Amino acid sequence: MSSNYKIKLSALTIDNAEPDAKSLLESAKKNLGFIPNMYAYMANAPILLDSYLYAYALFRQKSGFTPVEQEVIFLTISKENGCHYCVAAHSFVGDAMSKVPTEVTDAIREGITIPDTRLQALSAYTKILLNSRGHPCEESTAAFFAAGYHESDILNIVQAISVKVLSNYANHLFQTPLDDVFKVRAWQETSHTQTCNTGKCTA
DSSP: OOOSOOOOOOOOOTTTSOHHHHHHHHHHHHHHSSOOHHHHHHTTSHHHHHHHHHHHHHHHHHSOOOHHHHHHHHHHHHHHTTOHHHHHHHHHHIIIIIOOOHHHHHHHHHTOOOSSHHHHHHHHHHHHHHHTTSOOOHHHHHHHHHTTOOHHHHHHHHHHHHHHHHHHHHHHHHTOOOOGGGGGGOOOOOTTOOEEETTEEEO
């Protein structure tokens, strides 16, 4: 059992959410046909859910990345952050909506080389940008540019990282259970679990 702290707030519904969150949940149900568990938990802080949905939509609509590239970015970040919920969700969306080749999705999930040089370069640079906390080296950036990407793409990846911090961290804190629709692409990462010892958490 994980020793990580779990927020004890319950998932909310359209019936018991406060007005700001209620409208967001209603929109989600209208657009998706159901309310994802992640949204139901994030609704405990309406500004969190609102910020996530707004920033997520902006990235999807205006980042300039193709649907496949968007999924590669989101999935890479979620995998690096060890978010079981978002890895499963983006794997499912990649399969059903963004039409990401399964071998690409599986490579990211398994931490192996993607069998597409451009997507591999995108995933690798996303990982570097995330893990360096925004301090990528000249060499890695040159390789990113050589794959056909540009400086504006770096900034749009930063947008994606900010989006996934909101959802990945919320899912860690709530230990959000997978919705049934995502269980076909369930994924579990154990290396990010932390344990507490004498009041201090160590990775």
